[in-house]
Amino acid sequence: MTSITQIQTNRVKARVLMLLASLSLTSLGLAIQGERFAFKTQDEVYALGTSSDAAITVVGSRDSSAYVLDGAGKTLWSVKTKNAVTSVAVSPEGDFVAVASADSTLTLYDRAGKVIWSKTASGPLGSVALSSGAERVAYGVNNTSLLNKDLHVYLLDKQGQALWKGQLTGSPVSLALQANSQNLVVGADDASLTMFDADGKQRWQQGGSDIMMGVGISSDGSQVVGGSQDRNVYAFDASGKALWTHQAQSKIRALAMSGDGARVAFATSENGVQLLDAKGQIAWQEPSQNNASSVTISGDGQTLIAGFTSGAVSAIDLKLALSGASDNAFARLWQLGLVGLGILVALGLGVWYLRRNPKGQELLNDWNSSRARAWRSRYSYVLLIPTFGLLLIFHYYPAASGLYHSLTKWDPAIGTEFIGLANFQAMLKDRYLAIGIGNVVVILIVGIFKTIVFPLFMAEVIFHIRSIMTQYWARTAFVIPTIVPGVATILVWRFIYDPNLGILNIFLKSVGLESLTHSWLGEPNTALGSILAIGFPFISALPLLVLYAGLIGIPGELLESATMDGANALRRIFSIHLPLLAGQIRLLLILVFVGNIQDFTGILILTGGGPLDSTYVPGLEMYYHATRFHNLGYAAAIGVALFVVIMAFTVIMNRFLRPSAEYQA
Amino acid sequence: MSNMTIPSQPKLRSSSQKNQERLSQWGLYLLVALFLFLTFVPVYVMLSMSFKDNSQIYTNFWGLPDPWRWGNYAQGFKNIGHYTINTVINSVASTVLVVVLSSLSGYVFARHRFPGKELFYFLIVGLLAIPGILTIIPAFVTVRQLGIWNTAWALILTWTSGGQVIGIFLARSFIAGLPEELFEAGRIDGATEFQLWYKVAVPLSWPILMTIAILHMVGAYNDFLWPLLVIGDDSKQVVSVGLTQFTSSFGVTEYGPQMASNVIASIPLLILFLFGMKYFISGITSGAVKG
Known part of the structure; x- marks a missing residue:
């Protein structure tokens, strides 16, 4: 009887769910207005280039291929490279195509795909640009390794002969060549934007505050734009005077400008592709809001082509898209309203269905009677609704989502693909994770000293002071530094470690130990140690207070009798204090473990895992995969693995470090 | 020794x-x-x-500044003033919510009897064992799906959700220790459940609520990774992220204004500790050990 009822309920549930699913699906399947064609590569789209009429488009992908498409998105030809294609360019007329790849090769093709010349640079090629008729070819070597930085931009003629090279203050990351090759704009990883004239003389330099990921110049050279990782689009006039700045919602990964300078398109890491007008105002926003990785705009400003980390490419007719731009916000609101309405209707239908159906009615009655007792205490449940509402949305659902998505290739905007344990298998081969685990072991061992040994020592010192007032003031004084925010403390220590101005090197020099000075955070051998030494002498408020309160809580007569028996202070500490502090020490051990395994704030701020990879930790690897590589499934898998480790440790600690010797009166 | x-x-x-x-x-x-x-x-x-410029730092490291560069503070305030204000607004809003929810749910768990009470309570305090690293990335995706990404709600609601867990734990054990006669008297006078909460439970549990508020406020004020993930607009960003924004600027780092920024960022916590230090200390010494 019950089983039949259950089957019935399940059927009803399934119908309601299907109805809901179909409703939400229709609302999501909204195509981009004005889309001309779509294309898909096997991996992240790194580079895009198009001719001024968008009749020829080149797509460079991380899948080590460059695809040449016609105006309708049909593949004309493609080339395979040995490594990811990092930059592509098309001459304004569409006669020539340049392909640069991470295997340090730059190749110039004609329209039909015939190689004109090919050359090898000293490092991975970061960017390439072509002038009208490929009369000039510019490229920059994006060698970001600390030792082999190439700080030059190179200009070649049509035959591939070098004309000049321009000196920069950072490695070139992006290039734009004026159609008549009169001016060359270079964006570099030191946040600079530099303008060169046709002979390689530097005309002016400007800067943002982070890597200049994309630059553009109008065909008359009167407008120059740069898009930076600091989220800003900067516009300058021909002489380098700032015209306007537009702030985007997330990091800019690529930027392009139409020939007349009236349209600037940029790709952001988290908010899709957006279009600005000549004054730097948002003119259009690509509605999917996927993680964009590349963008280009045709010289005539009519076609925008966007590339995404998922490998998708979308060409958009701006005339059509702009005509519908204003409707988008309304469309979204309507969608939301429709979904809400749909849910209400579905619920109503569900209840109606149950009422009509005799089995359903039975079910409703059954439900009611079993909950009769609960009904009397309905106010208790009502009062708990806000708490559980929040927990459901921000804790239970994300936790379940993390566990599930660790088994998937996860991109919320594109879709989710179940891949079983592949993420966990990949973790076994992840070099950075291996380095990170090694570092975390060191951090944990040092953490025990920082969080238990040093504070315990100071708690004992304070506890043994006879004057209660002095005890009070000493304890309070150690709490005061808590008012400095954690990040501010980290930044103060960064200053202490500064190689030139830092207190540490200045101190070493002043006592004649110049040989011991280091660029503390900048050298692989000293970086991790320097991060670990932050907070010296490690008397932080929480462990000190916990241990001190534990000492105060030890019954006086116990210590008195021990003293009577002739136990000295050391003996009392080891035989009475430590066993009786077992509860506090266990708590601090768990805090050391749980806190240090998860935390990477200091490392993210100070070294970002470097120099080389000396300060990587698993949490940082997770963060990078989630934010930089858009590898959310893998990030979730790292989170799950760390969760399992933390849980195992906590259970073990609670089982085996029971405060069995705890004083029992 | x-x-x-x-x-x-x-x-x-x-x-x-x-x-x-x-x-x-x-x-x-x-x-x-x-x-x-x-x-x-x-x-x-x-x-x-914070009162020196780079050359003074170089030539006169240990001594007092001469002259005192008060301009560093003007620059520092220009740099992080709006971040500091954002953080204070968001963390105060979240703290108020945490205090309300902790006392409300703590009261229900301490004083009510209803089916499934211990199960519900376990569902809450069990979260103390779930590390943030498991939920941070999925929660980030959830916030985007909800459409509150890049809004103050992404901070206030998530901070509140997390902060109420320890808050309910502390408030329940405190309210459970209050004499039952007080609530009984209220019931005889015809007080509703809601009135019993805010007229009896809240005033009597004020010390623990202050402790919860201060511990939560300090935690929210210091949060770095979550705001870094969910806030994109500079104008909405919080101070711990804001402090790091001036470190990679173009050209040479001027340390004076940066240190002044750090000092400015400490002021709200200084004010909080001026009147709340004893609650902070009692919260750590009493509450934490039980957990």
Whole structure:
């Protein structure tokens, strides 16, 4: 009887769910207005280039291929490279195509795909640009390794002969060549934007505050734009005077400008592709809001082509898209309203269905009677609704989502693909994770000293002071530094470690130990140690207070009798204090473990895992995969693995470090 | 450690033992002073550098600034003033919500009897064992799906959701210790459940609610990774992220204004501790050990 009822309920549930699913699906399947064609590569789209009429488009992908498409998105030809294609360019007329790849090769093709010349640079090629008729070819070597930085931009003629090279203050990351090759704009990883004239003389330099990921110049050279990782689009006039700045919602990964300078398109890491007008105002926003990785705009400003980390490419007719731009916000609101309405209707239908159906009615009655007792205490449940509402949305659902998505290739905007344990298998081969685990072991061992040994020592010192007032003031004084925010403390220590101005090197020099000075955070051998030494002498408020309160809580007569028996202070500490502090020490051990395994704030701020990879930790690897590589499934898998480790440790600690010797009166 | 010796038999104290005791007490004072000095070196560095420019730092590192560069503070405020205000608004809003929810749910769990009570309670305190690293990335995706990404709600609601967990734990054990007669008297006078909560439970549990508020406020004010993930607009960003925004600027880093920014960022917590330090200390010493 019950089983039949259950089957019935399940059927009803399934119908309601299907109805809901179909409703939400229709609302999501909204195509981009004005889309001309779509294309898909096997991996992240790194580079895009198009001719001024968008009749020829080149797509460079991380899948080590460059695809040449016609105006309708049909593949004309493609080339395979040995490594990811990092930059592509098309001459304004569409006669020539340049392909640069991470295997340090730059190749110039004609329209039909015939190689004109090919050359090898000293490092991975970061960017390439072509002038009208490929009369000039510019490229920059994006060698970001600390030792082999190439700080030059190179200009070649049509035959591939070098004309000049321009000196920069950072490695070139992006290039734009004026159609008549009169001016060359270079964006570099030191946040600079530099303008060169046709002979390689530097005309002016400007800067943002982070890597200049994309630059553009109008065909008359009167407008120059740069898009930076600091989220800003900067516009300058021909002489380098700032015209306007537009702030985007997330990091800019690529930027392009139409020939007349009236349209600037940029790709952001988290908010899709957006279009600005000549004054730097948002003119259009690509509605999917996927993680964009590349963008280009045709010289005539009519076609925008966007590339995404998922490998998708979308060409958009701006005339059509702009005509519908204003409707988008309304469309979204309507969608939301429709979904809400749909849910209400579905619920109503569900209840109606149950009422009509005799089995359903039975079910409703059954439900009611079993909950009769609960009904009397309905106010208790009502009062708990806000708490559980929040927990459901921000804790239970994300936790379940993390566990599930660790088994998937996860991109919320594109879709989710179940891949079983592949993420966990990949973790076994992840070099950075291996380095990170090694570092975390060191951090944990040092953490025990920082969080238990040093504070315990100071708690004992304070506890043994006879004057209660002095005890009070000493304890309070150690709490005061808590008012400095954690990040501010980290930044103060960064200053202490500064190689030139830092207190540490200045101190070493002043006592004649110049040989011991280091660029503390900048050298692989000293970086991790320097991060670990932050907070010296490690008397932080929480462990000190916990241990001190534990000492105060030890019954006086116990210590008195021990003293009577002739136990000295050391003996009392080891035989009475430590066993009786077992509860506090266990708590601090768990805090050391749980806190240090998860935390990477200091490392993210100070070294970002470097120099080389000396300060990587698993949490940082997770963060990078989630934010930089858009590898959310893998990030979730790292989170799950760390969760399992933390849980195992906590259970073990609670089982085996029971405060069995705890004083029992 | 040997200088920690304390006389073994107080009743039979000889004068040499008295001297020895005095000596060891001075040793302890010296140790406390040394460790306090070392602990406060970074604080001193921050304060003194905040009044210098780079060349003064280079030529006159240890001494007091000459002249005092008050302009650093004007620059510092320009840099992080709006971040600080954002953080104060968001963390105060979240703290108010946490106090309300903790006392409400703590009261329900402490004073009501209803089916499934212990299961529900376990569902809440069990979260204390779920590390943030498991949920941070999925929660980030959830926030985007909800459409509150890049809004203050992404901070206030998530901070509140997390902060109420320890809050409910502390409030329940405190309210459970209150005498039942007080609530009984309220019921006899015809108070509703809601009135019992805000007229009896809240006023009586004020000390623990202050502790919850201060612990939560300090935590929210210091949060770095979550705001970094969910806030994109500079104008909405919080101070811990804002402080790091000026470190990679173009050209040479001017340390003076940066240190002044750090000092400015400490002011809200200074104000909080001026009247709330005792709640902070009692919260750590009593509440944490039980957990």
